[in-house]
Amino acid sequence: MALSVELRRFRYYLDASAEWGPALGTGASAPACNCTRRKGIALKLSRARLRALVLVASAAALALAISGPVSTAAVTPTGKTEVISMELTKGKLKFVGPETVVAGDQLEIVSDTNPKQVGPHTFSLVTKGSLPKTRKAQQSCFTPKKICFSIAKWHGFNPKTEKITKNLVKAGPAGWSTMGSNSKTGDSWFSGETKKGTHVSQEVTAEPGTVLHYICAVHPEMQGEVEVVAPVVPLPTPAP
Numbered sequence: 001m002a003l004s005v006e007l008r009r010f011r012y013y014l015d016a017s018a019e020w021g022p023a024l025g026t027g028a029s030a031p032a033c034n035c036t037r038r039k040g041i042a043l044k045l046s047r048a049r050l051r052a053l054v055l056v057a058s059a060a061a062l063a064l065a066i067s068g069p070v071s072t073a074a075v076t077p078t079g080k081t082e083v084i085s086m087e088l089t090k091g092k093l094k095f096v097g098p099e100t101v102v103a104g105d106q107l108e109i110v111s112d113t114n115p116k117q118v119g120p121h122t123f124s125l126v127t128k129g130s131l132p133k134t135r136k137a138q139q140s141c142f143t144p145k146k147i148c149f150s151i152a153k154w155h156g157f158n159p160k161t162e163k164i165t166k167n168l169v170k171a172g173p174a175g176w177s178t179m180g181s182n183s184k185t186g187d188s189w190f191s192g193e194t195k196k197g198t199h200v201s202q203e204v205t206a207e208p209g210t211v212l213h214y215i216c217a218v219h220p221e222m223q224g225e226v227e228v229v230a231p232v233v234p235l236p237t238p239a240p
Helices: 005-016 032-067 135-139 147-154
Strands: 081-089 092-096 100-102 106-111 122-126 188-190 199-203 211-215 223-229
Touching (some): 147 211
Antiparallel strands (some): 122 211, 211 223
16 A cells, blocks of 8 residues: 555655852950850851751651652552544544543543545654644654654654554653653654554553643644643541
């Protein structure tokens, strides 16, 4: 089967790339008997301040350890599934999905378009700064050092066989978590060229508070974002 125009762009551009305070004053007129006493007082104060600083630093470190970011290893599956679909509506390709997703949810990506009509898609997590915002930037997204070009390489596009060798790219921890850039691989899925309705599902393992930005590398105007939120912990039931 012939490749879509967009995948031929992958091949073209891949070929083209083969390129502490002041010291305590002791004036000369000060009685000698007072100097030793003053130095002793200053030494005691310095030691007291030092102990206080150690206590403050220890307390700060403990607070950070307790309230720091939640580790992705601590994500608990929720048993729920959210869906992001690729759709063609009124002649416009777009992602349709929720604004938020709970850490631990399954996030399913579905291609609801006919690849023979519009070509395949990717669902690729990328950093916000990597997104091409203008029409001009989107049109040049497949050039070297641009994000669409990088995504093609994540998927192992082989210009000799004109094939994508890796449909699902898992860049970091298991699940949807890692946003890529031109210098870093991100999580990404290639929908394929053969049929409508292909899909993939993975657990959201990014930390709550993360905003996951995503793009279709084949159609760079298709972009979206979803915020990862923490699960709602139910309040304990009062004892009767």
